[in-house]
Amino acid sequence: GESVGLHLPTLSVQEGDNSIINCAYSNSASDYFIWYKQESGKGPQFIIDIRSNMDKRQGQRVTVLLNKTVKHLSLQIAATQPGDSAVYFCAENWAGANSKLTFGKGITLSVRP
Amino acid sequence: NAGVTQTPKFQVLKTGQSMTLQCAQDMNHNSMYWYRQDPGMGLRLIYYSASEGTTDKGEVPNGYNVSRLNKREFSLRLESAAPSQTSVYFCASRRQAQPQHFGDGTRLSIL
Numbered sequence: 001g002e003s004v005g006l007h008l009p010t011l012s013v014q015e016g017d018n019s020i021i022n023c024a025y026s027n028s029a030s031d032y033f034i035w036y037k038q039e040s041g042k043g044p045q046f047i048i049d050i051r052s053n054m055d056k057r058q059g060q061r062v063t064v065l066l067n068k069t070v071k072h073l074s075l076q077i078a079a080t081q082p083g084d085s086a087v088y089f090c091a092e093n094w095a096g097a098n099s100k101l102t103f104g105k106g107i108t109l110s111v112r113p
Numbered sequence: 114n115a116g117v118t119q120t121p122k123f124q125v126l127k128t129g130q131s132m133t134l135q136c137a138q139d140m141n142h143n144s145m146y147w148y149r150q151d152p153g154m155g156l157r158l159i160y161y162s163a164s165e166g167t168t169d170k171g172e173v174p175n176g177y178n179v180s181r182l183n184k185r186e187f188s189l190r191l192e193s194a195a196p197s198q199t200s201v202y203f204c205a206s207r208r209q210a211q212p213q214h215f216g217d218g219t220r221l222s223i224l
Contacts, residue, residue: 008153034212034213036215041217042217043117043218044156044213044215045215089156093210100146100158100161100171103155103156104155105154106155
C-alpha cells in the first residue's frame with residue numbers, strides 16, 4: 001500500500017468529533033495558503049484555500065483559520081467521518097516566487113469508528 | 114474532464130535504465146510541476162514550468178530533465194536511473210494564484 005503516511009505525526013479522533021489540524025508556515029511574505037487531502041494511492045486533493053487578506057474561510061464542514069502574527073494555519077473539520085481519514089498537507093505561496101508552492105510534511109488523520 | 118493524467122501508473126527499472134514519465138492536463142493551465150514524494154519527506158519540487166516555453170529547477174533537480182512539449186504536456190526524464198530515485202512522482206498544474214491540481218502519481222521502483 002501507499003507509504004506516504006509513515007513517519008508523519010498522527011491525529012486520532014473519534015467519529016463525529018471535530019478535528020483541528022495545525023500547520024506552521026515559514027515565510028511571513030506568503031500571500032496564499034492551501035489545504036490538501038491525500039488518500040492512500042492517490043494524489044493530493046484540494047480542500048480549501050485562503051488569501052493573506054483574510055483570517056477565516058469556511059467551506060462545507062471545513063474551516064481554515066490564518067494567524068499571520070504567529071505564521072499559523074489551521075484546518076477544522078466538523079463532525080469528522082471515516083472518509084476523512086487521510087494525510088493532510090498545508091501549502092504556502094511565497095509572494096513573487098514565480099508560481100511555486102511550498103508544502104508542509106503532512107499530518108495523518110485517523111478516525112476511530 | 115480528466116484533469117491531470119500521468120502515465121505510467123507503475124514502473125520498475127533496473128539501475129542505469131532510462132525512462133520518461135508523461136503528464137498531460139486539459140484545464141488550459143499555464144504552470145506545470147513535477148514533485149517526488151518519499152516517506153516522511155512531504156512533496157519536493159523537482160522541476161517546474163511557469164509557462165509554455167520555460168522550465169526551472171526546483172528543490173531536487175539532480176538526475177532529472179524535463180520538457181514542456183506544449184501547453185498541455187510536461188514530461189520528466191530519468192537518463193540513468195538510480196535506486197535513490199525510487200519514489201512516487203506527482204505532476205501538477207495550476208492557473209496563477211489558484212490551487213494546484215495533481216495527478217494520481219507514478220510509482221517508480223529502481224532495483
